[in-house]
Amino acid sequence: MLFVLKDEEPWNLPADVFKLNPAGELPIFLSDGNVVAGNYAISEYLEELNQEIRLMPEDIKQRAEVRRLIAWFDEKFYREVYRNIVYEKVHKRFAKGLAPDSKILKIGLNNLNFHLEYIDWLIERRNYLGGEELTMADITAAAHLSIIDYLGDVPWEGYRNAKIWYSKMKSRPSFKDILKDNIKGILPAKHYADLDF
Amino acid sequence: MLFVLKDEEPWNLPADVFKLNPAGELPIFLSDGNVVAGNYAISEYLEELNQEIRLMPEDIKQRAEVRRLIAWFDEKFYREVYRNIVYEKVHKRFAKGLAPDSKILKIGLNNLNFHLEYIDWLIERRNYLGGEELTMADITAAAHLSIIDYLGDVPWEGYRNAKIWYSKMKSRPSFKDILKDNIKGILPAKHYADLDF
Numbered sequence: 001m002l003f004v005l006k007d008e009e010p011w012n013l014p015a016d017v018f019k020l021n022p023a024g025e026l027p028i029f030l031s032d033g034n035v036v037a038g039n040y041a042i043s044e045y046l047e048e049l050n051q052e053i054r055l056m057p058e059d060i061k062q063r064a065e066v067r068r069l070i071a072w073f074d075e076k077f078y079r080e081v082y083r084n085i086v087y088e089k090v091h092k093r094f095a096k097g098l099a100p101d102s103k104i105l106k107i108g109l110n111n112l113n114f115h116l117e118y119i120d121w122l123i124e125r126r127n128y129l130g131g132e133e134l135t136m137a138d139i140t141a142a143a144h145l146s147i148i149d150y151l152g153d154v155p156w157e158g159y160r161n162a163k164i165w166y167s168k169m170k171s172r173p174s175f176k177d178i179l180k181d182n183i184k185g186i187l188p189a190k191h192y193a194d195l196d197f
Numbered sequence: 198m199l200f201v202l203k204d205e206e207p208w209n210l211p212a213d214v215f216k217l218n219p220a221g222e223l224p225i226f227l228s229d230g231n232v233v234a235g236n237y238a239i240s241e242y243l244e245e246l247n248q249e250i251r252l253m254p255e256d257i258k259q260r261a262e263v264r265r266l267i268a269w270f271d272e273k274f275y276r277e278v279y280r281n282i283v284y285e286k287v288h289k290r291f292a293k294g295l296a297p298d299s300k301i302l303k304i305g306l307n308n309l310n311f312h313l314e315y316i317d318w319l320i321e322r323r324n325y326l327g328g329e330e331l332t333m334a335d336i337t338a339a340a341h342l343s344i345i346d347y348l349g350d351v352p353w354e355g356y357r358n359a360k361i362w363y364s365k366m367k368s369r370p371s372f373k374d375i376l377k378d379n380i381k382g383i384l385p386a387k388h389y390a391d392l393d394f
Contacts, residue, residue: 021265022315023273034258040237041264048257060245061231067238068218076220118219 011095069137084108152189208292266334281305349386
């Protein structure tokens with residue numbers, strides 16, 4: 001399956017986003033005139049559609065573990081870390097022309113340590129976050145972390161296993177495009193695209 | 198399958214919740230020594246485990262539509278309505294002994310109208326939110342709405358189709374226990390348990 005990525009700025013969405021998704025949110029996935037909206041619906045849809053590439057284990061208990069971790073990063077990490085750092089540093093600047101609130105930023109950076117510790121703990125016990133194989137849990141976690149890494153805010157040095165895991169993720173061909181990502185007006189941290197960081 | 202519900206107060210969780218779910222959050226589902234944590238993992242797990250009761254359509258495009266709506270209520274409705282009303286009126290009171298912030302409450306009540314309008318619009322076109330059959334989308338929406346209805350804050354009168362849909366949901370045997378729910382210290386709205394409201 002080949003897809004074309006169309007980037008949009010979340011703080012400047014075109015009106016047709018609302019036509020495709022009444023929630024007015026990204027991501028939206030279009031294929032053969034079919035619209036699938038939201039990361040939950042999209043990731044499960046692709047899993048059900050494509051029998052060749054599996055990002056979910058076969059066993060239903062292991063699937064539950066992967067989904068627990070997807071929710072961890074999409075909800076808990078998002079709320080405790082991502083929103084406090086990325087919203088403050090990126091969205092607020094481009095959407096409202098405001099500087100980040102240093103108190104909120106500090107909370108986000110502090111919370112990030114607990115999440116890195118948890119990744120570290122998991123990777124001490126497993127090859128990948130959700131088990132022995134790469135799953136959607138790794139993709140979700142790496143996607144959220146990569147933007148914070150772009151901003152230079154991930155203290156990798158204190159978390160050896162987490163760093164090894166992220167280095168494995170970065171080396172994957174599918175990660176190449178993410179490492180080329182660019183936020184207009186914000187330069188990536190020096191090590192962002194380095195496979196050795 | 199028969200399960201026993203063990204209630205916990207979200208603002209007063211016992212320590213063993215953290216042992217079962219490192220996120221320290223509810224819901225947690227226990228079966229045969231297996232722990233499944235979080236509503237996403239639990240609902241998909243039950244769907245995969247139990248072939249008798251289906252709360253997801255067969256068709257993968259329809260499944261995507263149901264999942265879009267689950268995310269709508271768990272994320273968008275939660276953020277725009279539930280948190281502003283239920284957190285202010287219930288959690289804040291029991292967790293912190295504080296009165297609701299009337300400004301936040303007003304935002305939540307105002308947002309609720311848009312969501313009821315959307316439910317109304319969907320039910321004009323479909324039997325249930327996610328299609329012609331009852332699905333997990335209905336359960337999710339009704340669960341979020343029922344607590345706001347308990348507080349007496351749902352303006353059903355302006356939304357005829359939404360009211361018909363919710364009345365159908367209330368009449369289901371599985372909803373009976375929810376209608377017996379009680380928040381200690383807060384009386385339910387008069388019509389809360391009425392099937393004709």
